Amino acid sequence: MTSPVRPRVAIAFHSGYGHTAVLAEAVARGAASEGADVVSIAVDAITDEQWAELDAADAIVFGSPTYMGTASAAFHAFAEASSKRWYTQTWAGKLAAGFTNSGAKAGDKSYTLDYFVTMAAQHAMHWVSLGIQPGWAATTGSEMDLNRLGYFAGAAAQTPVDAGPDAVHKSDIATAEHLGARVARETAVFAAGRAALAA
Numbered sequence: 001m002t003s004p005v006r007p008r009v010a011i012a013f014h015s016g017y018g019h020t021a022v023l024a025e026a027v028a029r030g031a032a033s034e035g036a037d038v039v040s041i042a043v044d045a046i047t048d049e050q051w052a053e054l055d056a057a058d059a060i061v062f063g064s065p066t067y068m069g070t071a072s073a074a075f076h077a078f079a080e081a082s083s084k085r086w087y088t089q090t091w092a093g094k095l096a097a098g099f100t101n102s103g104a105k106a107g108d109k110s111y112t113l114d115y116f117v118t119m120a121a122q123h124a125m126h127w128v129s130l131g132i133q134p135g136w137a138a139t140t141g142s143e144m145d146l147n148r149l150g151y152f153a154g155a156a157a158q159t160p161v162d163a164g165p166d167a168v169h170k171s172d173i174a175t176a177e178h179l180g181a182r183v184a185r186e187t188a189v190f191a192a193g194r195a196a197l198a199a
């Protein structure tokens, strides 16, 4: 059901070789399917206008490949640049969520999601978890289950390192779409609640 409150969801992501960009598109589709206004921002080429879009958003979804067990250097450069917003707590009260992609099935990508949680907390944002029980965790499950890799903090994907962006797993794409939809719904709840309190 489309919410009467139209939340603004921004996706701030980096993708070195296009795999994480596929997930960013899925998050955007999911958020738009719930009636959100969505803007996607490649943080390695972020402009002043796009910083302003982040400032105006109700929610920011962070995305990065997992490189050397954490977010990429390009994402970390963006995070460091966001310290100007931290100083003034410009993003306080916004919702936040995250997604990542790795080459190995686990690939230490928990650290990437944990980093996003910490970054969001430093900005006094409210973290939105994935909200799907682990898939592929019982004999009745399969790799086509949503959340097939079993993460709670955000959407986690795995793509073989020798495969292109077309090989991003369908289940991981669907999981990222779910995250985008959930962020849009939760953001609408916050926006409606704030409007009601202000009335």
Ligand SMILES: Cc1cc2nc3c(=O)[nH]c(=O)nc-3n(C[C@H](O)[C@H](O)[C@H](O)COP(=O)(O)O)c2cc1C
Pocket (backbone or CB within 6 Å): 014, 015, 016, 017, 018, 019, 020, 021, 064, 065, 066, 067, 068, 069, 070, 101, 102, 103, 104, 105, 106, 107, 108, 159, 160, 161
């Ligand atoms: C510099 C570098 C470091 C990487 N480190 C990891 C890692 O720690 N764990 C892992 O599973 N995959 C690692 N990978 C593989 C990437 O996570 C994987 O190829 C991913 O799909 C890249 O996403 P992108 O195309 O959005 O950049 C690394 C790749 C690169 C280029």
